[in-house]
Amino acid sequence: MHEIVVNLHMHTCYSDGNGTHKDIAQAAIKTGLDAVIVTDHNVLVQGLEGYYRVGPNRVLLLVGQEIHDQDRVPQKNHLLVFNANRDLATLADDPQALINGVAEAGGLSFIAHPRDPEAPAFGETDISWEAWDVHGFTGIELWNGLSELKTVVPTKLHGAFYAYFPQFIGHSPILETLTRWDELLIGGGRVVAIGGSDAHAMHMSMGPLHRIIFPYQFHFRTVNTHVFIPQPLTGDVPSDKKMIYDALAAGKCFVGYDLPASTRGFRFTARGREQTAIMGEEIPAKGGVTLQAHLPKPAEIRMIKDGKTIGKWKESYAYTHIATEPGVYRVEVWRNYLGRKRGWIFSNPIYLR
Numbered sequence: 001m002h003e004i005v006v007n008l009h010m011h012t013c014y015s016d017g018n019g020t021h022k023d024i025a026q027a028a029i030k031t032g033l034d035a036v037i038v039t040d041h042n043v044l045v046q047g048l049e050g051y052y053r054v055g056p057n058r059v060l061l062l063v064g065q066e067i068h069d070q071d072r073v074p075q076k077n078h079l080l081v082f083n084a085n086r087d088l089a090t091l092a093d094d095p096q097a098l099i100n101g102v103a104e105a106g107g108l109s110f111i112a113h114p115r116d117p118e119a120p121a122f123g124e125t126d127i128s129w130e131a132w133d134v135h136g137f138t139g140i141e142l143w144n145g146l147s148e149l150k151t152v153v154p155t156k157l158h159g160a161f162y163a164y165f166p167q168f169i170g171h172s173p174i175l176e177t178l179t180r181w182d183e184l185l186i187g188g189g190r191v192v193a194i195g196g197s198d199a200h201a202m203h204m205s206m207g208p209l210h211r212i213i214f215p216y217q218f219h220f221r222t223v224n225t226h227v228f229i230p231q232p233l234t235g236d237v238p239s240d241k242k243m244i245y246d247a248l249a250a251g252k253c254f255v256g257y258d259l260p261a262s263t264r265g266f267r268f269t270a271r272g273r274e275q276t277a278i279m280g281e282e283i284p285a286k287g288g289v290t291l292q293a294h295l296p297k298p299a300e301i302r303m304i305k306d307g308k309t310i311g312k313w314k315e316s317y318a319y320t321h322i323a324t325e326p327g328v329y330r331v332e333v334w335r336n337y338l339g340r341k342r343g344w345i346f347s348n349p350i351y352l353r
């Protein structure tokens with residue numbers, strides 16, 4: 001398995017972002033990403049997918065969309081759609097019909113910013129997901145860079161502080177979203193977690209001050225989705241695209257907050273009597289399974305089974321747990337950065353059956 005770093009969920013001037021696809025590709029190359037997935041609101045921008053190059057470096061730019069019912073009051077239920085290869089925004093008024101439509105088109109659907117609170121100081125409303133009776137979606141956006149910002153800006157002054165010191169924003173996925181994910185997993189569902197930036201490259205003006213806040217490059221250094229594909233990217237767009245979407249659909253990925261330190265190199269694997277498994281895979285519990293997590297740098301590792309922490313190891317590079325009971329096992333890693341403990345890695349589960 002080969003690890004690639006993907007930043008997903010971002011907006012261009014085709015919706016409410018302020019950059020172009022080319023700006024995004026250049027920023028992605030500067031930050032060393034392997035691929036980006038652009039998701040403008042309610043429009044599938046055609047003809048811009050492919051490899052973009054600067055000198056010897058390249059990035060694969062893919063295009064999906066973020067769909068919601070624009071007539072709904074209040075605005076809720078944003079869905080990220082990848083690989084449907086046709087515009088499905090006409091199905092937006094019925095979340096279940098939309099999810100079904102994505103599946104029929106061979107695409108992937110992820111509930112965007114499941115919990116996204118209001119930020120009244122900036123006139124931003126709560127745009128959480130509300131249609132929790134839906135089924136058949138691929139997964140959820142566990143960590144969204146912009147929802148998290150909304151949790152830390154009670155006043156305009158806070159907004160100004162974070163505009164200049166955005167490195168202080170990132171803390172962890174919103175806890176309600178983490179709890180919701182565990183509940184869905186305990187309920188027997190396969191629910192893939194991804195991390196999205198929701199990058200817009202917004203402009204901000206306060207009196208004489210004017211700047212682009214949270215430029216694409218900043219987002220690309222923060223919450224990324226690290227994806228495991230069977231072989232390195234080849235440069236052939238259709239086959240590389242297929243490898244990435246197959247891996248995301250299967251949950252062969254983890255969410256990494258790469259700002260404190262790169263999360264590249266994290267592994268979570270299972271070894272049973274007769275087979276092995278990685279994140280997103282299933283393995284029989286019978287006879288015992290050795291679960292192993294490896295980190296690129298020492299940090300606090302937590303093993304979670306069915307939503308409950310069953311082990312915690314401080315300042316460790318690796319951790320081994322012998323599991324004998326069926327359940328959904330996942331790993332969280334936390335580390336100290338800028339004066340507080342922050343989430344660093346959130347693995348997808350390994351399913352012991």
Ligand SMILES: [Zn+2]
Binds near residue numbers: 066078112113
């Ligand atoms: Zn959204």
Ligand SMILES: [Zn+2]
Binds near residue numbers: 009011198
């Ligand atoms: Zn968005």
